[in-house]
Amino acid sequence: MQSSTAKELSTVIAKPILKWAGGKTQMLSELLPKVPSSYGRYIEPFFGGGALFFALQPEKAIIADSNPELINMYRQVAEHVDDVISYLKKYENTSEMFYSVRGLDWETLPKAEAAARTIYLNKTCYNGLYRVNKKGQFNVPYGKYKNPKICDAEALWAASETLKKADIICGDYLLVLEYYAQPGDFVFLDPPYLPISEYSDFKRYTKEQFYEEDHIELAKVVMSLHEKGCHVLLTNSNHPLVHELYAPFKIDVIQTKRHISCNGSTRKGEDVIVTIPPKQHTLIKLAPKPLPAQVSAYPPTRFMGSKSKLLSEIWAVASQFQAETIVDLFSGSGIVGYMFKAQGKTVISNDYMAMSATFTKAMIENNTVTLPIEEAKQLLKASKESDHFVANTFKGLYYTDEENDLIDTLRTNIAEIRDPYKYAIAMTALIRACTKKRPRGIFTYTGQRYNDGRKDLQKSLEQQFLEAVEAVNKAVFDNGRPNKSRNGDAMDLRVEQADLVYIDPPYYSPLSDNEYVRRYHFVEGLARDWKGVEIQQHTQTKKFKSYPTPFSTRKGAADAFDRLFKKFANSVLIVSYSSNSLPTQDEMVALMAKYKEHVEVIPVDYRYSFGNQGDAKTHRNSVQEYLFVGF
Incomplete structure (x- = not known):
């Protein structure tokens, strides 16, 4: 040479x-x-x-x-x-x-x-x-x-x-x-x-x-x-x-x-x-690996954008780096952070949605505490007068009057729990119960128009709550690491050490919206007890204003990625993003390349199980999920 x-x-x-x-x-x-x-x-x-x-x-x-x-x-x-x-x-x-x-x-x-x-x-x-x-x-x-x-x-x-x-x-x-x-x-x-x-x-x-x-x-x-x-x-x-x-x-x-x-x-x-520089070839190999049995203990969700079907691919990439502390920046359903916990990593889980932070508080940060089923049963009994907030605000929208009263009773009793992990388990169970009792699991419409007679819809809200408590209890385990759950803006997160940062933000597309709050406002309200939110009384669904997010526009998403890549420039970056979203693949690579010597794109064929544009089985839901890897 x-x-x-x-x-x-x-x-x-x-x-x-x-x-x-x-x-x-x-x-x-x-x-x-x-x-x-x-x-x-x-x-x-x-x-x-x-x-x-x-x-x-x-x-x-x-x-x-x-x-x-x-x-x-x-x-x-x-x-x-x-x-x-x-x-x-x-x-x-x-x-x-x-x-x-x-x-x-x-x-x-x-x-x-x-x-x-x-x-x-x-x-x-x-x-x-x-x-x-x-x-x-x-x-x-x-x-x-x-x-x-x-x-x-x-x-x-x-x-x-x-x-x-x-x-x-x-x-x-x-x-x-x-x-x-x-x-x-x-x-x-x-x-x-x-x-x-x-x-x-x-x-x-x-x-x-x-x-x-x-x-x-x-x-x-x-x-x-x-x-x-x-x-x-x-x-x-x-x-x-x-x-x-x-x-x-x-x-x-x-x-x-x-x-x-x-x-x-x-x-x-x-x-x-x-x-x-010369393009670096084949530095990252995509060979999906079996996951620990513990991962299957995480209660399944129908949460929009959940990466439960991509866990093997995500781990196949992440496992090629010597990373002990993992930041799951947009935790969503919490399944990716839970997978990293099952792999013995220290996990810092973050999301701006209070319900997501509740999930990760109960099953990622929490290593040992469970909610005994007898204590859970007591939460179903009215021990003190509730504020009847759900019964009054959402009457006739999503649940029967009896179910609304039970939700108010559970809210009131859960608020009295002093142990933060038992509180998180109980609130997670209530959110899961409300979601399972809701056709399609979302709150963008009222009534029961999508009731297809599924078994979950036939169970009582009480039964759903108790089954959810048992499911969350089974998911609790100790990986010997001090894991953390945080509810906040990703841009404001401060961590002493972040060996690897996994980023799965809301996907921006001009063809569909990425408003999680619009879909889940009722259960997000439960997690927050409607504190700090403004219910839009004029709307049929009684939703509250969506949180401000830069990912609602193309330029905003690009600027947000740039800020995040700069913020975590010293960490290995793995970003999940969809082929039908913006910024484009080339734009994402260019943004990441500003801060990383090596940037690779791993395409993964993927079919979304949930769509908001008619039939969820249309070709528009068959996309490639990209894993952008910067190191």
């Missing part, structure tokens, strides 16, 4: 032999630190003045340009430098000689003389420009410099030694890269800059043009080089299209000077350097 450190020659250090508008000499201090420490060959298909090439002096290189006159010059300096020097010594810095030499057709001259002509015109023309007319004739005017160094023999000899180590190709960059680029090579791309105008670099250097569609094509080539395993460094102007095309990669904005501008006020500008 070739070291990127520039080597000193025995005489003069090689440097660019042409003045080159758009050359990268002034950016070397920014470019050199971004060059990979080792690589195969150096490849530069928009060679121009070759500032980075001469600074690195690689042992193996492919340098190319589509300008045949430029390539002839470099080949002659590499192979016949003494002849080139001999011709250069004949030239003088006069207007007469300049225009006489400029009028010659380089293709009719001996190749060494044509190379000398190119160097001579470059040293004596205005500002070192290379520009041709429609006939391909060089047409830059005389520069009127007092003492240009037309023949710098030592610099040419030094350049010759460096150029001899390179294959010098005349050709289109697409063909050069397709034919030569191999995994491990370092490709430096300095294309004609955006925006396209009459002053664009390529118009000065060739008869050809390089339009925006060419930049789009170049970006596709860059992605293929990334996939192939090449190191790529690319420069361009700080233009919106550049940021759009290379959003997945690191983009640094650099202050630069524009030496070629005739307007002094525009001689300052901003360039960008895009760093594209």
